[in-house]
């Protein structure tokens with residue numbers, strides 16, 4: 198049969214010196230003059246005096262059969278085939294797509310894995326180089342805006358460990374949240390980051406980083422709520438963070454910089470608005486009403502907060518959500534429309550309550566919504582208010598002596614139109 202070798206469908210390579218098996222393989226892969234199989238599998242098996250299954254198994258171990266008509270796209274060698282079926286399959290596939298043999302595929306996979314590892318290492322290096330902690334000018338508390346001071350103290354008052362090594366990533370806060378709404382939390386951290394007040398702690402896991410595509414180039418970026426932050430400064434991060442916490446607490450208790458005296462009422466509005474929105478979201482969720490607070494929601498809630506305490510607003514919100522759910526239950530309106538109707542209800546009841554001078558009962562805090570760290574920092578640590586649910590800003594008596602520089606006009610908090 199040796200003169201048949203050029204008529205084989207495949208190129209054979211003997212693996213284990215099994216001469217018998219080689220002969221079987223030659224018979225198995227032999228072609229006739231028309232290009233069809235010279236022997237049926239049954240004939241090959243019966244010549245070898247073994248079963249067809251045993252034949253296939255023996256060939257699989259003893260020889261490698263490569264098919265020159267379906268070459269590997271990477272190395273150019275024919276794809277291996279253990280059986281005629283596999284050979285047919287390969288040929289069909291190679292007509293429509295590029296084929297890659299197993300060793301080449303493994304090589305490519307290994308290279309891809311390696312490239313991914315290197316890419317990740319580059320990412321971490323780039324983030325640390327651009328945003329990481331290194332010795333820098335320390336933060337001066339008196340230069341902070343009130344909002345920055347609140348955001349910072351709220352972030353580092355519950356540090357990741359007793360040594361104040363770094364912050365807990367926002368998304369890893371359990372129970373008490375950093376801010377009333379995660380959107381606000383991310384916004385505050387982004388503000389601190391953009392102002393260069395916080396840097397990335399080296400212990401931040403690489404999963405907190407990612408590549409950002411911009412103008413056709415890739416740049417290292419990060420997820421602000423996954424990063425372990427540390428305050429800008431010089432020396433060990435634990436000392437820097439601990440000193441900042443202490444310094445902000447001292448500043449809260451002492452005489453405030455001008456910008457804080459004039460700015461606290463605005464910050465009050467901002468914090469309360471987040472609180473009210475968080476409660477609205479919770480109530481809507483209780484009634485399975487899909488709701489995405491937008492511009493109008495903010496306007497209505499902010500407006501109501503000008504006249505009512507958060508507790509009173511809880512009252513309006515709770516009822517509005519309940520009534521909107523009933524409105525949906527009665528049928529005829531889509532869920533989304535029912536949800537949105539809650540805002541109109543809040544607006545109307547607030548207007549009536551104001552016009553008719555209602556004595557609105559202030560609701561107590563919902564247990565499922567504990568005060569956030571930002572709110573506690575602002576209301577309790579900064580303003581010394583025990584229960585912010587029942588208070589509006591004009592009823593706030595600051596515990597501290599407000600001492601503006603060389604000016605008599607101390608009584609009224611400035612309004613937006615005021616100019617100096």
Ligand SMILES: [Zn+2]
Pocket residue numbers: 269270271272273274297298299300301302
């Ligand atoms: Zn290959």
